[in-house]
Amino acid sequence: MKLLKTTIMLTTSALLCCTGCGEQGGGGSSKLIEKPELKLEENMHYTPEVLNAFGRVGDPVVSPDGTKILYGVQYMSIAENKGNRELWVSDLNGENATRLTKTVNSESNAVWLDGGKRIAFVYKDDKEGALPQLWVMNADGSGRQCVSDMENGIEGFVLSPDEKKVLLVSTVKYGKTAQDHHPDLDKTKARVIDDLMYRHWNEWVTEIPHPFVADFDGTKLSNVKDVLEGTQFESPMRPWGGIEQLAWLPDSKSLIYVCRKKVGVDYAVSTNSDLYQYFTEDGRTENLTEGMMGYDNNPIVSRSGKVAWLSMEHDGYEADKNRIFMMDKPGGEKVDLTKDWDYSVDAIAWSPDEKYIYFLCPFQGTSPLFRIDVATQKVDTVAAGQYDYAALAFAGDTVVTLRHSFLEPNEIFTVKAGEEPKQVSHVNDELMAKLEKVECRKVMVPTTDGKQMLTWVLTPPNFDEAKKYPAILFCEGGPQSPVSQFWSYRWNLRLIASQGYVVIAPNRRGLPGFGTEWNAQISGDYGGQNMKDYMSAVDYMKKEPWIDGEHIGATGASYGGYSVYWLAGNHQKRFAAFLAHAGIFNLMGQYLETEELWFVNWDLGGPYWDKGNAVAQKSYSVANPANYVQNWDTPIMCTTGDNDFRISYTQTMQAFNAAKLRGLPARMVLFPDEDHWVQKPQNSVLWQREFFQWFDRWLKPDSEAAKAAAPAETTKQP
Numbered sequence: 001m002k003l004l005k006t007t008i009m010l011t012t013s014a015l016l017c018c019t020g021c022g023e024q025g026g027g028g029s030s031k032l033i034e035k036p037e038l039k040l041e042e043n044m045h046y047t048p049e050v051l052n053a054f055g056r057v058g059d060p061v062v063s064p065d066g067t068k069i070l071y072g073v074q075y076m077s078i079a080e081n082k083g084n085r086e087l088w089v090s091d092l093n094g095e096n097a098t099r100l101t102k103t104v105n106s107e108s109n110a111v112w113l114d115g116g117k118r119i120a121f122v123y124k125d126d127k128e129g130a131l132p133q134l135w136v137m138n139a140d141g142s143g144r145q146c147v148s149d150m151e152n153g154i155e156g157f158v159l160s161p162d163e164k165k166v167l168l169v170s171t172v173k174y175g176k177t178a179q180d181h182h183p184d185l186d187k188t189k190a191r192v193i194d195d196l197m198y199r200h201w202n203e204w205v206t207e208i209p210h211p212f213v214a215d216f217d218g219t220k221l222s223n224v225k226d227v228l229e230g231t232q233f234e235s236p237m238r239p240w241g242g243i244e245q246l247a248w249l250p251d252s253k254s255l256i257y258v259c260r261k262k263v264g265v266d267y268a269v270s271t272n273s274d275l276y277q278y279f280t281e282d283g284r285t286e287n288l289t290e291g292m293m294g295y296d297n298n299p300i301v302s303r304s305g306k307v308a309w310l311s312m313e314h315d316g317y318e319a320d321k322n323r324i325f326m327m328d329k330p331g332g333e334k335v336d337l338t339k340d341w342d343y344s345v346d347a348i349a350w351s352p353d354e355k356y357i358y359f360l361c362p363f364q365g366t367s368p369l370f371r372i373d374v375a376t377q378k379v380d381t382v383a384a385g386q387y388d389y390a391a392l393a394f395a396g397d398t399v400v401t402l403r404h405s406f407l408e409p410n411e412i413f414t415v416k417a418g419e420e421p422k423q424v425s426h427v428n429d430e431l432m433a434k435l436e437k438v439e440c441r442k443v444m445v446p447t448t449d450g451k452q453m454l455t456w457v458l459t460p461p462n463f464d465e466a467k468k469y470p471a472i473l474f475c476e477g478g479p480q481s482p483v484s485q486f487w488s489y490r491w492n493l494r495l496i497a498s499q500g501y502v503v504i505a506p507n508r509r510g511l512p513g514f515g516t517e518w519n520a521q522i523s524g525d526y527g528g529q530n531m532k533d534y535m536s537a538v539d540y541m542k543k544e545p546w547i548d549g550e551h552i553g554a555t556g557a558s559y560g561g562y563s564v565y566w567l568a569g570n571h572q573k574r575f576a577a578f579l580a581h582a583g584i585f586n587l588m589g590q591y592l593e594t595e596e597l598w599f600v601n602w603d604l605g606g607p608y609w610d611k612g613n614a615v616a617q618k619s620y621s622v623a624n625p626a627n628y629v630q631n632w633d634t635p636i637m638c639t640t641g642d643n644d645f646r647i648s649y650t651q652t653m654q655a656f657n658a659a660k661l662r663g664l665p666a667r668m669v670l671f672p673d674e675d676h677w678v679q680k681p682q683n684s685v686l687w688q689r690e691f692f693q694w695f696d697r698w699l700k701p702d703s704e705a706a707k708a709a710a711p712a713e714t715t716k717q718p
Helices: 264-269 429-434 493-498 516-520 529-542 559-568 587-593 597-604 614-621 625-631 649-661 681-699 704-708 711-715
Strands: 056-062 068-077 082-091 108-113 118-124 132-138 156-159 165-173 207-216 221-226 246-248 254-259 274-279 285-287 296-301 307-311 323-327 347-350 356-360 369-373 379-383 393-395 398-404 411-415 439-446 452-459 469-475 502-506 547-557 577-581 636-641 666-671
Touching (some): 056 108, 056 393, 056 411, 108 156, 118 156, 165 221, 207 254, 246 296, 254 296, 264 597, 274 296, 296 347, 307 347, 323 356, 379 398, 379 411, 439 529, 452 529, 469 493, 469 559, 493 502, 502 529, 529 547, 529 559, 547 559, 547 681, 559 577, 559 625, 577 681, 587 625, 587 649, 597 614, 636 681, 649 666, 666 681
Parallel strands (some): 547 577, 577 636, 636 666
Antiparallel strands (some): 068 082, 108 118, 118 132, 156 165, 165 207, 207 221, 246 254, 254 274, 296 307, 347 356, 369 379, 393 398, 398 411
């Protein structure tokens, strides 16, 4: 259930249709999605529709001469129910921002080519049957040309240092279809399954990604070869892996790819991935991290050939401390650069002079930009504050990055060590300037075991301490994902506060950024200290005279949804309403319904039938929300996507059914075309509307939602 909110990889395209591409973009009937038109007013109310109007800035790439930044901006259309991403370029200081593309489908994975004279990118032509392919164009956006014709399209690519080869990510068939078993039954849609990992996160696994290497002359590909030909191993690794799991060596004669060379049950119970060096001339492959038992991931190679990567120690523990390892050359001595750094790293990049590795890392409720001296292993803070940083690129000694917070979406910034960050892009400045203001404060909450817990508290627009406000407790998912200064297009805490709520967002036990002990404590203790932390935060904040202690709600998704279900049976009248999205309701069902069994094995202690396993038995008894339904006494709303294979929609149905059988006011919203998230614009707006109508109904007695509800149902209690 973990989800890294920080990324430095270039966004990859989803595979949509079924053939190659033509020579020019366009030519189809799709509608061009542009920046939404909004009537801007001073102190404008922040709504779900306004949230969908922001330009989503990402993937800054610095030109070879260090003078320009190439980046993407995506806008969403509620009417068209989709988004579109275009490419922009600006000077390093942000001046002369110029739009390069104007097409009906998104460009992604854009990089500079030919010393900055051209740009390579992934694009799906607007023609029937087209798939994403590799395209090139001039640096001014002219002369677009498709240069690949991969049968299954491509998801991303990495050019070799000499630009004479390219490493492509495409898919190959996985397993056997019903027709493979029964060729005469060409109409059946049955699935014949003999092993585990037959579905993963949001897809039935019928194909997997492989890296392909090809010669590239700037206009076409040749000699395309599947690096993992004849195997059923995936690389990059689903669902998070992209081109950041691939890297070239400086001589362009070999590359490194990440792979967990396991299938079926072995894949489902293990996180043991390795870095493999592949030699393009003879296909020879060497395991560079053999014997390192956890995730080894995200290799970065310096100009002189030094290799660094992120490494976890334990097999099966996907939220283990991410360490920075390094070797002077492939196969060289492995050195843990972060053995004295007690935090888990998210992303890394070499400085051009190879003296430092810059990295992003959750730290005390934020995600600052750090660097570690490779020689001395000394860590310095390069950029911090009440923000999250989310990208790493270099123009000499200047870092080009993204920055966001609870209060503002991504924009591009430049940072030099010892200097204040400078804003480069201004995509959302005009809209941000008009929105009603929300404030975020840091509160240190005492916990039941004598510690201090950093809790973010957002207050509504025009906040007045002489008034009382309803509050909503935000329960983080993961369970080991940070409550840093994230900006989300679903869990947008500023949006919640803007509707008149105080938002309470604790960094409870089990969250990264406060040391490995704090992060690891939650494993085997679901329903334990982390739930006490939530109740400590609520009890502490209820002492504030401006919080209406009779009208506090709780909400969250994934493990946050689990938290809501557990609190529903154990809250002792602290809450007046609940809302859970994609939450775990019954841990026994979750053990056999989920696909990544390493997760439940580590976090819950193992299978429920292992009666001699004290940790597992505690999980399925004390920590199981389903065991406390007899205590449910509070209105609850349950939502999920039908295509969520991480936490099956049946968990949500069980919770809703239990609430109705208990006689509680309850509502369920199912999205047939969503998975673990709610991403389509109209679904997103609907979810936000239902979210606020539900909480307004129960937490704001004078609201229109409360008045519209049937009196008997509004007041009914079991």
